[in-house]
Amino acid sequence: MTYKTANAEQAAELCRLGATDQELAEHFMVTVRTIYRWRVQHRDFAEAVIAGKEHVDKRVKRSLYSRAVGCSFEAVQIFRHAGDDDLVYATYRRELPPSAGAALQWLRLRQPGKWVIREVKDEQPTAVEMIERALARIAEQEPPKPGP
Secondary structure, X not given: OOOOOXXXXXXXXXXXXXXXXXXXXXXXXXXXXXXXXXHHHOHHHHHHHHHHHXXXXXXXXXXXXXXXXXXXXXXXXXXXXXXXXXXXXXXEXXXXXXXXXXXXXXXXXXXXXXXXOOOOOOOOOOHHHHHHHHXXXXXXXXXXXXXX
């Protein structure tokens, strides 16, 4: 597919909806490399993709923050009385408590130097490590004394 100026508008809208570069490629029926090339060669396309992704990133950022500190929102429960076809809509306020996982993720993103993700080493040693440990133990033992 060759690039068309309408692609920029479509890309912006798709990115505002959360589309990834792979999903853009699927929409335009091209490869991801073509999407990257269009971003380099066509300024309008690059700006559209960046603006669309920034929009959705800001929305996710707000949602992550709300989840980290706790939030409330209006929700609707729909009921039907037995033997009656009429629906009853009940609006209520739903409270979500603060989430430690969301708070930690927020801090890791905002202050990466202070909130480093430490790698947890696998508790099980590899075969090579086990052999090296065994050889080290053997080397530490005293040599056998000559017999009588």
